[in-house]
Amino acid sequence: MVLDANGTGVGVAGITGGTAKITIIGGGYAKDERISVATKKGGFDVLLSGSISRTNFSTTVANENGAFTLTVDLDGYEAGMLYTVTATGDQGNRGATVFMLIDK
Secondary structure (H helix, E strand, C coil), X not given: CEEECCCCCECEEEEECCEEXXXXXXXXXXXXXXXXEEEEECCEEEECCCECCCCCCECXXXXXXXXXXXXXXXXXXXXXXXXXXEEEECCCCEEEEEEEEEEC
């Protein structure tokens, strides 16, 4: 699920001047599973979750209930476009959702 981090929209986020802030919420992962979160932009995968430089482990980690939340700033995305978000855990669990950006 994707939420507008600055509002109450679900699946839709406002964009102003080419920037937006979204919160991604996911579930169905194992406790402490590390999750790589990415979106497609211009046909290429863009990593949204951070990682630890030496090990490349994701800094997005599922809680004891198998859920995670990640808030990210998006730059250079277009209003009116649909974007796919994928979340892949290091134990093989996966999820996907979609969001649209709208002009504020």
